[in-house]
Amino acid sequence: MQMQVVNSLKAHGLKVTPQRVTILSAIEKKGHANIDEIYKEAKTTNPTMSLATVYKNITSLIETKLLKEVAINNQKSKYELSKEPHSHLICKECGSLEDIDSNNLFTLNNDKIDFDIEEVELNIYGVCNKCKDKGTSKN
Amino acid sequence: MQMQVVNSLKAHGLKVTPQRVTILSAIEKKGHANIDEIYKEAKTTNPTMSLATVYKNITSLIETKLLKEVAINNQKSKYELSKEPHSHLICKECGSLEDIDSNNLFTLNNDKIDFDIEEVELNIYGVCNKCKDKGTSKN
DNA sequence: GATATAATTAATAAAAATTATTATTTAGGA
DNA sequence: TCCTAAATAATAATTTTTATTAATTATATC
Ligand SMILES: [Mn+2]
Ligand SMILES: [Mn+2]
Ligand SMILES: [Zn+2]
Ligand SMILES: [Zn+2]
Numbered sequence: 100m101q102m103q104v105v106n107s108l109k110a111h112g113l114k115v116t117p118q119r120v121t122i123l124s125a126i127e128k129k130g131h132a133n134i135d136e137i138y139k140e141a142k143t144t145n146p147t148m149s150l151a152t153v154y155k156n157i158t159s160l161i162e163t164k165l166l167k168e169v170a171i172n173n174q175k176s177k178y179e180l181s182k183e184p185h186s187h188l189i190c191k192e193c194g195s196l197e198d199i200d201s202n203n204l205f206t207l208n209n210d211k212i213d214f215d216i217e218e219v220e221l222n223i224y225g226v227c228n229k230c231k232d233k234g235t236s237k238n
Numbered sequence: 239m240q241m242q243v244v245n246s247l248k249a250h251g252l253k254v255t256p257q258r259v260t261i262l263s264a265i266e267k268k269g270h271a272n273i274d275e276i277y278k279e280a281k282t283t284n285p286t287m288s289l290a291t292v293y294k295n296i297t298s299l300i301e302t303k304l305l306k307e308v309a310i311n312n313q314k315s316k317y318e319l320s321k322e323p324h325s326h327l328i329c330k331e332c333g334s335l336e337d338i339d340s341n342n343l344f345t346l347n348n349d350k351i352d353f354d355i356e357e358v359e360l361n362i363y364g365v366c367n368k369c370k371d372k373g374t375s376k377n
Numbered sequence: 378g379a380t381a382t383a384a385t386t387a388a389t390a391a392a393a394a395t396t397a398t399t400a401t402t403t404a405g406g407a
Numbered sequence: 408t409c410c411t412a413a414a415t416a417a418t419a420a421t422t423t424t425t426a427t428t429a430a431t432t433a434t435a436t437c
Contacts, residue, residue, distance in 0.1 A: 114384065114385070114432090114433055114434075115433075115434095116384090116385065116386080116432080116433070118385080118386070119385095134423085134424090147386095147387070148386090148387085149386070149387045149388070149389095150423095150424095151386085151387075151388080151389090151424085151425080151426090152385080152386060152387070154423095154424065154425075155385085155386090155425090156385095168311045168312065169311075170309035170310050170311045170312075170313075170315075171309050172307045172308075172309045172315070173307065173309075174309075175423090176309075176311070188351070188353050191356060199351065203347055204346070204347060204348070204351075205344050205345060205346045205347060206344060206345045206347070207343070207344045208342055208343060208344060208345070209343070212327070212338070212343075212362070213367060214327050214362065214364050214365070214366060214367065215364045215365040215370055216362055216363075216364040217330060217363050217364040217365070218362070218363040218364065219360070219361075219362050219363075220359075220360070220361040220362070220363065221358070221359070221360050221361075222358075222359040222360075222361070223351070223353065223355055223357070223358050223359070224355075224356050224357040224358075224359065225353050225354045225355040225356040225357070226353070226354040226356070227353060228352060228353065231354055253403090253404055253405075253413065253414070254404075254405090255403080255404070255413095255414065255415080257414080257415070258414095273394085273395090286415095286416070287415090287416085288415065288416045288417070288418095289394095289395095290395085290396080290397090290415085290416075290417085290418090291414080291415060291416070293394090293395065293396075294396090294414085294415090295414090314394090
């Protein structure tokens with residue numbers, strides 16, 4: 100079984116159930132996925148999995164910081180495994196989302212911000228190269 | 239009537255209906271608001287307004303770029319009048335959202351990004367001063 | 378390895394959010 | 408003022424999310 104995922108669950112004090120392993124593996128495979136994509140992918144491994152189980156686990160996996168939500172304009176939120184801070188390129192044509200390393204991407208000059216910063220999220224919307232080439236929509 | 243809002247609707251080729259004026263005025267008053275907040279505020283001016291009308295208009299106002307969606311982790315999307323690019327401070331305690339000027343806030347080093355950038359969105363999550371002081375949640 | 382127990386799950390119902398339908402009204406141009 | 412396409416209110420339908428509950432299961436303790 101996905102030792103990586105199993106250990107991660109244990110480390111975060113969550114019981115290791117096949118459903119959770121399946122859900123996390125599905126997200127890991129997809130990189131970023133919304134509820135429906137996770138559910139669909141998870142069912143290929145565990146066909147009896149209930150959608151309510153996906154919802155509940157997404158919630159607890161986020162609470163325990165194992166997952167991170169990525170809220171996106173004009174789409175359902177996607178979820179990803181927690182990892183190094185990074186930014187996202189989001190295509191307005193096809194909705195695709197990809198990671199982009201934040202190092203050297205931008206410099207935050209937060210000298211004068213009077214706010215306890217926990218997390219900085221940079222989302223860059225535009226047109227991905229695939230869509231730029233095709234000139235057409237939805238791929 | 240809100241001449242500002244009326245002209246804005248005309249300029250974007252949308253019919254000037256009292257419902258649209260009310261919706262835009264509500265958002266203008268609130269700064270940022272989700273569907274429910276818009277509906278509630280709008281009803282104080284126009285009690286017969288239908289929720290479906292709010293939904294449909296939000297969609298067309300976004301399509302015509304009069305409004306902008308602000309998708310937020312763990313909350314329903316908020317909407318604001320289109321204005322200068324800026325960033326947001328979002329409190330994880332109370333959910334409050336406030337504008338912050340992006341000028342001098344960060345520098346984007348986008349030399350090597352091979353992507354047609356249309357819009358850069360920087361969301362800073364953390365704890366607002368009100369919540370920091372109170373130490374407690376939900377205000 | 379067997380047992381106890383609290384957590385988790387599947388199935389389902391319920392609730393909340395969003396979109397579609399339709400008859401009526403209305404904004405804006407002729 | 409009149410016409411007409413667009414917009415609205417009311418409502419139904421659909422979709423999305425959460426709650427409930429009986430059965431199952433992971434894990435701690437023996
Ligand atoms: Mn990512
Ligand atoms: Mn704003
Ligand atoms: Zn694309
Ligand atoms: Zn706060």
